[in-house]
Amino acid sequence: GNSVTQMEGPVTLSEEAFLTINCTYTATGYPSLFWYVQYPGEGLQLLLKATKADDKGSNKGFEATYRKETTSFHLEKGSVQVSDSAVYFCALTAYSGAGSYQLTFGKGTKLSVIP
Amino acid sequence: NAGVTQTPKFQVLKTGQSMTLQCAQDMNHEYMSWYRQDPGMGLRLIHYSVGAGITDQGEVPNGYNVSRSTTEDFPLRLLSAAPSQTSVYFCASRKTRSSYEQYFGPGTRLTVT
Numbered sequence: 001g002n003s004v005t006q007m008e009g010p011v012t013l014s015e016e017a018f019l020t021i022n023c024t025y026t027a028t029g030y031p032s033l034f035w036y037v038q039y040p041g042e043g044l045q046l047l048l049k050a051t052k053a054d055d056k057g058s059n060k061g062f063e064a065t066y067r068k069e070t071t072s073f074h075l076e077k078g079s080v081q082v083s084d085s086a087v088y089f090c091a092l093t094a095y096s097g098a099g100s101y102q103l104t105f106g107k108g109t110k111l112s113v114i115p
Numbered sequence: 116n117a118g119v120t121q122t123p124k125f126q127v128l129k130t131g132q133s134m135t136l137q138c139a140q141d142m143n144h145e146y147m148s149w150y151r152q153d154p155g156m157g158l159r160l161i162h163y164s165v166g167a168g169i170t171d172q173g174e175v176p177n178g179y180n181v182s183r184s185t186t187e188d189f190p191l192r193l194l195s196a197a198p199s200q201t202s203v204y205f206c207a208s209r210k211t212r213s214s215y216e217q218y219f220g221p222g223t224r225l226t227v228t
Contacts, residue, residue: 032215034215041221042221042222043119043205043207043219043220043221043222044158044205044207044219045219046216046217049215049216051215089157089158093215100146100165100212100213101212101213101214101215102160103160103217105157105158106157107155107156107157108157
């Protein structure tokens, strides 16, 4: 089956530090890959996506590159801010039959950024 | 355009009680789903619907029922609540079953005592 593994948290960084959150996946076929962000007390929001190998998704200073050879989709940001404090979920969609695509999530990584 | 809305935001139930978590979307999306979020478990799919009148089970369907009588609404029913159902519940929708982007509601925090 499909699965997503992301680094355990929590991660605590100082403001302006470099962020990497590792994500690897197992899937049949050719999945699309996503990072979702959940701010405190809110639902999940799509942060960025990549739909094929070597694609780079980017948004709000975050980036992730779809690496088929290493089955990875690591999230990076060059300089984090306090407002980036949230839980980050790596996810994939893969074909599940009957024209449907199911979304599979990693367990989430909590990021806290301190001033 | 409200997106995906959920009510209530918080709920406390006693073991054995029943209740319905409401979910509605105003984006004319065909596909709707329910997830539960538990610490260290990520999000797990409970039930989903690919259109009005069509529902199917996800990864953790036991103890939950759903129906989809309209495109807009997708309620989740707990028939006899158990402490193991204490969780945060998210409803989500996407345009079609093959669409990439999924939109989430703000969640319902349920405690079963």
